[in-house]
Amino acid sequence: MKIVVCLKEVAGRDTRYRIAGDGRWIEESDVSYEINECDEYALEEALKLKEAHGGEVTVLTLGQSRADKSMRKGLAMGADRGIQVVDDEGKASSPHGVAAALAAALEEEQFDLLLAGTQSDDYSYAQTGVILAEMLGLPHATIVMEVDADPAASTLKALREMESGWFQWVQMPLPAVLTIQAGISKVRYPSLKGIMQAKRKEIRQVPLETLSVDWETVPRLEVRRLFFPEIESKAEMLEGDAEAVAAALVEKLTKEARVL
Amino acid sequence: MSEPIYVLIDHGQGQIRSASWEALRMGQRIAAETGGALHALLLGQGARGVAEQVAGKACASVIYCDSGRLAEYDPDAYAAALRQVLEADRPRLLLMAHVYQNIDLAPKLAAGMNTALVTDCIGFRSQDGELTFVRQMFRNKLDAEVAIHSPHPWIVTMQSGAYSADDLEEGQATVHERPVSLDGVEQRRRQLEAIEGMKGSVDLSKAGVIVGVGRGIKKEENLEMIRELARVLGAEIGASRPVVDNDWLERERQIGSSGQNVSPRLYVACGISGAIQHIVGMKGSQCIVAINTDPNAPIFNVARYGIVGDIFEVVPALIKKLKERA
Ligand SMILES: Cc1cc2nc3c(=O)[nH]c(=O)nc-3n(C[C@H](O)[C@H](O)[C@H](O)COP(=O)(O)OP(=O)(O)OC[C@H]3O[C@@H](n4cnc5c(N)ncnc54)[C@H](O)[C@@H]3O)c2cc1C
Ligand SMILES: Nc1ncnc2c1ncn2[C@@H]1O[C@H](COP(=O)(O)O)[C@@H](O)[C@H]1O
Numbered sequence: 001m002k003i004v005v006c007l008k009e010v011a012g013r014d015t016r017y018r019i020a021g022d023g024r025w026i027e028e029s030d031v032s033y034e035i036n037e038c039d040e041y042a043l044e045e046a047l048k049l050k051e052a053h054g055g056e057v058t059v060l061t062l063g064q065s066r067a068d069k070s071m072r073k074g075l076a077m078g079a080d081r082g083i084q085v086v087d088d089e090g091k092a093s094s095p096h097g098v099a100a101a102l103a104a105a106l107e108e109e110q111f112d113l114l115l116a117g118t119q120s121d122d123y124s125y126a127q128t129g130v131i132l133a134e135m136l137g138l139p140h141a142t143i144v145m146e147v148d149a150d151p152a153a154s155t156l157k158a159l160r161e162m163e164s165g166w167f168q169w170v171q172m173p174l175p176a177v178l179t180i181q182a183g184i185s186k187v188r189y190p191s192l193k194g195i196m197q198a199k200r201k202e203i204r205q206v207p208l209e210t211l212s213v214d215w216e217t218v219p220r221l222e223v224r225r226l227f228f229p230e231i232e233s234k235a236e237m238l239e240g241d242a243e244a245v246a247a248a249l250v251e252k253l254t255k256e257a258r259v260l
Numbered sequence: 261m262s263e264p265i266y267v268l269i270d271h272g273q274g275q276i277r278s279a280s281w282e283a284l285r286m287g288q289r290i291a292a293e294t295g296g297a298l299h300a301l302l303l304g305q306g307a308r309g310v311a312e313q314v315a316g317k318a319c320a321s322v323i324y325c326d327s328g329r330l331a332e333y334d335p336d337a338y339a340a341a342l343r344q345v346l347e348a349d350r351p352r353l354l355l356m357a358h359v360y361q362n363i364d365l366a367p368k369l370a371a372g373m374n375t376a377l378v379t380d381c382i383g384f385r386s387q388d389g390e391l392t393f394v395r396q397m398f399r400n401k402l403d404a405e406v407a408i409h410s411p412h413p414w415i416v417t418m419q420s421g422a423y424s425a426d427d428l429e430e431g432q433a434t435v436h437e438r439p440v441s442l443d444g445v446e447q448r449r450r451q452l453e454a455i456e457g458m459k460g461s462v463d464l465s466k467a468g469v470i471v472g473v474g475r476g477i478k479k480e481e482n483l484e485m486i487r488e489l490a491r492v493l494g495a496e497i498g499a500s501r502p503v504v505d506n507d508w509l510e511r512e513r514q515i516g517s518s519g520q521n522v523s524p525r526l527y528v529a530c531g532i533s534g535a536i537q538h539i540v541g542m543k544g545s546q547c548i549v550a551i552n553t554d555p556n557a558p559i560f561n562v563a564r565y566g567i568v569g570d571i572f573e574v575v576p577a578l579i580k581k582l583k584e585r586a
Contacts (some may be wrong), residue, residue: 011398013399015398040479041505047458078577095367096370096371096374121399122397122398124395124397124400125378125379126367127366127370130364130371131368131370131371135371139335140364140368143363145457159450160364161360162454163359165456165457165518168452169453170450171452172449182502183504183505186506194476217374219370219374219375221406222406222408222409224403225404225405226402227403227404231558235550235565235566236565237567239562240572242577243577245567245574246574249567250578253526253565254585257547259469259525260493
């Protein structure tokens with residue numbers, strides 16, 4: 001199976017967000033970047049499918065030049081090669097734009113399965129993968145927690161997560177697009193050997209300007225203002241050192257809330 | 261006069277989903293502030309009965325599409341039906357609930373029609389004739405106001421709970437069937453069986469006390485402290501999704517929109533930020549205690565008692581105090 005995995009690089013999980021001076025984005029100067037959480041799960045799933053069925057895994061990203069760090073990690077985990085669309089100006093930052101650019105970058109590629117994450121940890125739009133599927137004319141399934149592929153029969157079953165702990169199996173022909181949900185399986189760490197090998201693997205860099213996208217007609221979302229949500233807390237805050245707050249809490253829970 | 265606003269109403273087993281009532285409420289609000297008639301739109305087989313349930317709410321009309329191809333959800337058929345209606349009627353907005361089915365459907369529709377989609381919105385702003393939407397970004401930690409540059413209809417999905425169905429204005433709407441032609445639409449994706457994934461040895465819905473643990477615990481080994489706290493409290497352990505995704509605890513212990521719904525008498529949230537997907541599963545608890553190092557963590561919004569502090573200091577102190585008391 002030939003599998004393409006969308007990897008987005010985002011500000012890391014432990015980022016203490018601060019708002020940038022223009023009030024429209026986060027202050028990036030002291031941020032460290034990592035692979036978007038569910039994209040890492042998508043890559044893990046692709047690697048498992050390759051182990052089971054043979055084939056090739058290609059990682060695909062669009063972002064600033066620095067995103068090659070995440071590409072290298074993907075290659076170290078076991079992907080065979082990378083395609084990096086370089087967009088240093090952030091021109092393609094809306095879902096339609098990203099999907100249009102990724103679709104254009106895939107024009108020369110052949111694949112059976114394309115995996116994206118359910119949602120990005122920065123914009124959290126939860127739409128890029130499905131838009132990409134529609135642009136490529138492929139069937140899709142979202143929020144997938146298990147994949148059962150049958151490349152010989154050119155078909156695939158996917159287990160979609162639903163509300164309240166329910167799941168739904170769906171079946172579709174290949175090629176197809178799935179958006180993978182965090183938790184689908186346990187993500188591997190890159191091995192030392194993997195890290196060494198990754199250095200020699202190919203990353204094809206594609207400048208955004210070289211792609212045939214008619215930017216005038218691409219719908220665009222603009223983040224006008226980014227801000228901390230108002231805290232509407234009615235909580236009674238307990239203060240003091242650990243000993244003191246623990247004592248106060250036990251007292252409150254017993255005498256005031258009467259839940260102990 | 262502004263172009264109309266449409267709201268897609270989701271339903272199952274003859275019941276309208278509560279999140280769709282909320283989306284309708286948002287539609288009423290936007291229509292009141294910015295003008296334009298509000299129409300409800302339903303897809304299904306034999307959808308008239310459900311459509312009539314909406315007719316008692318304030319909107320201009322309720323439109324339904326009735327077809328065997330719409331009996332169960334299929335993205336190709338659903339997107340094709342919606343597209344036929346939207347291209348004929350040209351509303352400026354299509355609102356819907358941000359539920360799993362629409363997460364699957366809305367981007368497909370938006371791509372097919374080449375119009376913008378703004379997902380998981382918690383509010384809107386109307387200023388100087390421009391409509392913008394407010395939504396969460398960056399792991400639910402920041403809010404953003406988003407402006408749209410796109411032809412109509414803009415598609416907007418609403419976060420559950422952002423508006424209250426109790427505020428819906430009553431009215432009397434006419435109900436119309438809208439014929440759609442789906443014969444040419446190939447069904448590529450087939451629905452197979454549905455399974456309940458949370459069945460296991462633990463049933464948190466009956467627990468009187470729950471200690472909830474989040475990513476703040478950092479590693480699996482650190483869970484021992486949480487187990488000890490649960491023991492002295494006579495509590496079950498619940499978790500946020502990442503803890504379960506990392507395989508540190510069983511899937512049945514996940515609390516939230518894709519996990520269990522719990523309403524114990526006491527819920528102690530340790531190192532949980534309070535993302536909406538978690539909150540919906542535990543906000544019915546009688547008394548919520550939150551322990552978190554970040555004073556801005558949204559978990560404090562639902563807590564009765566809050567402690568801004570490090571769980572690695574507060575939890576051991578709490579265990580000690582509870583033991584002394586016993
Ligand atoms: C479709 C979908 C479905 C989802 N369903 C669910 C669901 O059912 N349930 C669910 O929980 N999530 C769900 N999520 C994920 C959800 O969006 C959040 O990502 C998740 O709830 C965050 O978990 P957390 O609070 O443990 O982690 P984080 O958001 O990373 O928060 C960790 C918290 O720990 C605090 N902390 C760190 N160190 C310490 C310390 N030493 N002492 C005290 N505090 C500390 C931090 O300040 C932070 O607030 C879903 C997401 C999607 C997209
Ligand atoms: N710039 C990007 N490069 C590669 N993949 C992306 C990019 N943006 C989004 N994606 C993919 O689309 C998914 C959903 O993103 P979003 O629609 O922003 O929530 C992500 O999890 C990625 O897999």
